[in-house]
Amino acid sequence: xxxxxxxxxxxxxxxxxxxxxxxxxxxxxxxxxxxxxxxxxxxxxxxxxxxxxxxxxxxxxxxxxxxxxxxxxxxxxxxxxxxxxxxxxxxxxxxxxxxxxxxxxxxxxxxxxxxxxxxxxxxxxxxxxxxxxxxxxxxxxxxxxxxxxxxxxxxxxxxxxxxxxxxxxxxxxxxxxxxxxxxxxxxxxxxxxxxxxxxxxxxxxxxxxxxxxxxxxxxxxxxxxxxxxxxxxxxxxxxxxxxxxxxxxxxxxxxxxxxxxxxxxxxxxxxxxxxxxxxxxxxxxxxxxxxxxxxxxxxxxxxxxxxxxxxxxxxxxxxxxxxxxxxxxxxxxxxxxxxxxxxxxxxxxxxxxxxx
Amino acid sequence: xxxxxxxxxxxxxxxxxxxxxxxxxxxxxxxxxxxxxxxxxxxxxxxxxxxxxxxxxxxxxxxxxxxxxxxxxxxxxxxxxxxxxxxxxxxxxxxxxxxxxxxxxxxxxxxxxxxxxxxxxxxxxxxxxxxxxxxxxxxxxxxxxxxxxxxxxxxxxxxxxxxxxxxxxxxxxxxxxxxxxxxxxxxxxxxxxxxxxxxxxxxxxxxxxxxxxxxxxxxxxxxxxxxxxxxxxxxxxxxxxxxxxxxxxxxxxxxxxxxxxxxxxxxxxxxxxxxxxxxxxxxxxxxxxxxxxxxxxxxxxxxxxxxxxxxxxxxxxxxxxxxxxxxxxxxxxxxxxxxxxxxxxxxxxxxxxxxx
Numbered sequence: 081x082x083x084x085x086x087x088x089x090x091x092x093x094x095x096x097x098x099x100x101x102x103x104x105x106x107x108x109x110x111x112x113x114x115x116x117x118x119x120x121x122x123x124x125x126x127x128x129x130x131x132x133x134x135x136x137x138x139x140x141x142x143x144x145x146x147x148x149x150x151x152x153x154x155x156x157x158x159x160x161x162x163x164x165x166x167x168x169x170x171x172x173x174x175x176x177x178x179x180x181x182x183x184x185x186x187x188x189x190x191x192x193x194x195x196x197x198x199x200x201x202x203x204x205x206x207x208x209x210x211x212x213x214x215x216x217x218x219x220x221x222x223x224x225x226x227x228x229x230x231x232x233x234x235x236x237x238x239x240x241x242x243x244x245x246x247x248x249x250x251x252x253x254x255x256x257x258x259x260x261x262x263x264x265x266x267x268x269x270x271x272x273x274x275x276x277x278x279x280x281x282x283x284x285x286x287x288x289x290x291x292x293x294x295x296x297x298x299x300x301x302x303x304x305x306x307x308x309x310x311x312x313x314x315x316x317x318x319x320x321x322x323x324x325x326x327x328x329x330x331x332x333x334x335x336x337x338x339x340x341x342x343x344x345x346x347x348x349x350x351x352x353x354x355x356x357x358x359x360x361x362x363x364x365x366x367x368x369x370x371x372x373x374x375x376x377x378x379x380x381x382x383x384x385x386x387x388x389x390x391x392x393x394x395x396x397x398x399x400x401x402x403x404x405x406x407x408x409x410x411x412x413x414x415x416x417x418x419x420x421x422x423x424x425x426x427x428x429x430x431x432x433x434x435x436x
Numbered sequence: 437x438x439x440x441x442x443x444x445x446x447x448x449x450x451x452x453x454x455x456x457x458x459x460x461x462x463x464x465x466x467x468x469x470x471x472x473x474x475x476x477x478x479x480x481x482x483x484x485x486x487x488x489x490x491x492x493x494x495x496x497x498x499x500x501x502x503x504x505x506x507x508x509x510x511x512x513x514x515x516x517x518x519x520x521x522x523x524x525x526x527x528x529x530x531x532x533x534x535x536x537x538x539x540x541x542x543x544x545x546x547x548x549x550x551x552x553x554x555x556x557x558x559x560x561x562x563x564x565x566x567x568x569x570x571x572x573x574x575x576x577x578x579x580x581x582x583x584x585x586x587x588x589x590x591x592x593x594x595x596x597x598x599x600x601x602x603x604x605x606x607x608x609x610x611x612x613x614x615x616x617x618x619x620x621x622x623x624x625x626x627x628x629x630x631x632x633x634x635x636x637x638x639x640x641x642x643x644x645x646x647x648x649x650x651x652x653x654x655x656x657x658x659x660x661x662x663x664x665x666x667x668x669x670x671x672x673x674x675x676x677x678x679x680x681x682x683x684x685x686x687x688x689x690x691x692x693x694x695x696x697x698x699x700x701x702x703x704x705x706x707x708x709x710x711x712x713x714x715x716x717x718x719x720x721x722x723x724x725x726x727x728x729x730x731x732x733x734x735x736x737x738x739x740x741x742x743x744x745x746x747x748x749x750x751x752x753x754x755x756x757x758x759x760x761x762x763x764x765x766x767x768x769x770x771x772x773x774x775x776x777x778x779x780x781x782x783x784x785x786x787x788x789x790x791x792x
Contacts, residue, residue: 145592203600207570207601207624208570210566211571211573211574211576214563214566214570214571215570215576217567218564218567218739220567220576221580223737223738223740224580224737226740227731227737230726230728230731230732231726232722232723232724232740233740234502234740234741235742235745236501236742236745240746241747242747242748243560243746243747243748243749244559244563244746245563246748264620267619267622267623268559268566269559367588372586375586381576381580381583382579383579384588384590384591385590386590386591386592389590389591389592389596389597390596390600391596391598391599392599392601392602393596393599
């Protein structure tokens with residue numbers, strides 16, 4: 081006797097439904113599964129029936145939009161509430177590499193599988209980190225000030241930049257982002273040190289040291305590039321003793337998370353001249369409050385948590401979801417599965433993912 | 437009977453004399469030649485005796501200072517006049533790769549050997565070209581505007597930049613500068629086409645085409661990077677038909693010479709939207725006149741002919757001079773010798789370089 085299964089409910093945004101809905105349904109059909117798309121609507125949350133039909137969900141770039149970890153736009157608020165109310169939710173794919181949103185902890189506690197999109201925007205983040213590094217190195221803010229005043233202002237005398245080739249960059253975090261940054265900096269003949277959990281060698285790094293050796297490489301760094309996840313190991317990694325141990329000519333790039341730096345101490349270090357400058361895409365509180373002194377420090381370049389934004393990001397996130405979807409249907413382990421702060425043994429395995 | 441030679445007179449700046457004078461004298465001594473340093477003084481040109489003692493000269497970065505091809509600062513004016521008046525001058529080393537100053541033509545006509553410092557600032561120029569490319573790609577001018585207003589302004593919606601990886605860059609000029617640019621762009625997974633005299637393959641370029649094929653590669657370019665010398669082949673290379681043949685999303689980077697672009701046509705192309713933007717370090721007239729429309733075009737990023745400026749530049753120029761000096765003393769051919777627009781047969785060879 082044949083069992084009739086209810087359809088597999090996939091919760092997604094209108095944008096993803098429009099561009100990828102048909103292909104997601106076809107992908108499930110080719111695995112013998114009937115899929116039903118439950119489409120997010122900011123104004124009207126799904127009704128009780130639709131809610132209990134949701135088995136998996138794709139949180140895409142368009143839904144997060146301008147929402148930060150702490151300040152949620154309406155689009156993201158209703159999407160998050162739907163995830164909370166979807167009692168049969170089994171798997172959520174999120175669009176970032178970083179997994180430091182309270183919502184994710186909450187869903188994980190419920191036994192829901194979470195997968196990151198690590199790598200989906202790593203090239204854009206790396207390009208932006210290098211853009212910030214080069215903008216500081218070549219004094220682009222000065223160009224723009226002079227340009228506004230129609231003023232010919234060559235970099236001469238005190239303004240002549242040191243040559244980048246031969247300078248020493250320390251990159252904390254050697255995942256896809258750190259590796260892409262290292263590759264570009266090596267192509268500019270910079271010396272690149274990676275800092276990671278283990279000291280194993282990696283391509284594009286001249287040397288790799290473990291976290292407990294970071295204090296031995298900071299004093300020779302011309303650039304400290306933060307490209308690590310936020311974990312208990314990296315929170316407040318850049319603290320006062322480390323900032324004071326750096327060269328006064330050194331600069332900091334942060335495309336990781338604001339909490340990796342003790343921001344109060346950084347502001348003081350910049351004011352006192354312990355370091356020469358910073359390019360920051362991420363902050364302890366986002367949006368960065370209008371009253372933060374960082375905005376007006378002349379050696380600081382700021383972007384609004386946009387390092388990873390590129391038209392290719394959404395495409396890559398959907399591609400990763402489509403790689404994982406057949407694995408989910410075949411009950412294989414998912415790629416980029418997130419297992420936070422718990423040992424493998426503790427991970428809930430009791431959920432029947434196949435039978436929605 | 438031993439011939440007593442008069443000392444070899446080397447004309448140089450105070451800055452070079454201070455840092456390198458002793459080592460230049462020692463270098464000559466080790467080749468059995470007594471050297472006399474004639475030191476440039478902006479206020480007091482050398483007297484008639486000192487003038488006729490000058491046999492070779494190093495035009496260094498500090499002497500050119502803010503002088504352009506057409507507007508000479510006092511430092512450069514008196515240095516140039518001394519070169520004109522130095523009747524026994526046999527060799528001049530200049531600090532740039534480009535040799536398009538009227539003074540050089542004039543000295544060459546007198547039979548004076550000229551050597552460029554090709555390569556001395558090629559890495560800095562390449563880094564600056566990529567800095568401009570990334571600044572345009574990642575919308576750094578928007579960051580700075582938002583930062584001035586303490587405004588959190590993520591790149592969302594229409595502002596999301598296309599991903600650079602996979603984009604097509606056409607680099608005109610495949611010397612040291614073009615090759616360094618290509619190497620960095622390849623490390624960002626861009627596809628790189630070189631345009632040069634011959635179509636021979638080169639490292640760091642996905643393909644190389646000859647100048648007469650440029651119109652076949654422009655229509656697919658996302659970035660056109662000009663890094664060629666100014667010659668009769670490259671003057672007005674970027675003209676109206678070529679600008680119109682490019683993608684409307686394409687952008688132009690010029691770290692070559694202003695005259696490589698028909699500037700009036702470029703301004704029109706930017707206003708009409710034939711191309712999306714430009715980063716320009718060089719201009720048809722320098723300093724760029726305050727009334728130029730380029731200053732205010734929102735898609736244009738301007739620097740003041742500073743792409744090659746770095747603290748390593750002067751050091752590299754002096755190093756190249758010190759490589760050439762023993763070759764000069766031993767009557768060997770000089771590195772980076774400049775032989776403009778004349779066949780090898782026409783080059784004056786009648787000067788006795790050894791006997792000052």
